[in-house]
Amino acid sequence: DAGITQSPRHKVTETGTPVTLRCHQTENHRYMYWYRQDPGHGLRLIHYSYGVKDTDKGEVSDGYSVSRSKTEDFLLTLESATSSQTSVYFCAISAGEGEKLFFGSGTQLSVL
Amino acid sequence: GENVEQHPSTLSVQEGDSAVIKCTYSDSASNYFPWYKQELGKRPQLIIDIRSNVGEKKDQRIAVTLNKTAKHFSLHITETQPEDSAVYFCAARGKTGANNLFFGTGTRLTVIP
Numbered sequence: 416d417a418g419i420t421q422s423p424r425h426k427v428t429e430t431g432t433p434v435t436l437r438c439h440q441t442e443n444h445r446y447m448y449w450y451r452q453d454p455g456h457g458l459r460l461i462h463y464s465y466g467v468k469d470t471d472k473g474e475v476s477d478g479y480s481v482s483r484s485k486t487e488d489f490l491l492t493l494e495s496a497t498s499s500q501t502s503v504y505f506c507a508i509s510a511g512e513g514e515k516l517f518f519g520s521g522t523q524l525s526v527l
Numbered sequence: 528g529e530n531v532e533q534h535p536s537t538l539s540v541q542e543g544d545s546a547v548i549k550c551t552y553s554d555s556a557s558n559y560f561p562w563y564k565q566e567l568g569k570r571p572q573l574i575i576d577i578r579s580n581v582g583e584k585k586d587q588r589i590a591v592t593l594n595k596t597a598k599h600f601s602l603h604i605t606e607t608q609p610e611d612s613a614v615y616f617c618a619a620r621g622k623t624g625a626n627n628l629f630f631g632t633g634t635r636l637t638v639i640p
Binding site for chain 1: 531559563569571572616620629630631632633
């Protein structure tokens with residue numbers, strides 16, 4: 416398995432609270448991604464990063480922000496969590512543009 | 528953006544039979560088509576992929592075919608085994624510079640012993 420660690424693995428929070436999910440990689444890959452997985456929707460890209468401090472939006476970026484201060488870490492922040500953000504969040508990495516994508520183990524987030 | 532449709536949503540086969548999952552895509556510029564297998568509670572894992580300059584690729588019991596003209600691609604699993612039971616996702620990536628993989632909604636495959 417690719418060296419990707421997500422934390423926490425599970426989190427329950429209340430509507431309106433801020434939440435930060437962390438993705439850590441040991442592969443020194445340039446690209447990192449955050450996806451969310453919901454029944455009936457497959458996996459959808461939230462944000463991605465193509466280098467330190469270089470990020471871009473995906474198809475479902477509203478309500479989320481990201482930061483990448485080091486190659487190995489990519490943080491996803493929900494500034495004010497809503498129930499619609501209850502989902503499983505997967506981090507992924509790839510060595511370069513157009514390269515294979517490898518996923519972390521996921522974070523189950525419940526917003527009550 | 529790209530739109531990927533996947534069928535069927537569920538598929539049950541007897542052990543030893545073949546399984547076929549089909550996907551269509553909308554963006555004719557898409558050039559990379561991976562397939563992921565996801566077991567319950569686990570991460571999606573890449574099982575095979577194909578690029579637009581190739582029509583077919585095999586890896587032991589699994590194969591993927593691509594028809595660029597019709598904009599569809601398929602996953603074929605032969606001699607299915609119970610451990611093949613999982614959810615399978617197809618995906619498509621657009622032209623160079625677009626890093627988003629667009630995923631289908633998944634197929635739950637059940638292999639009946």
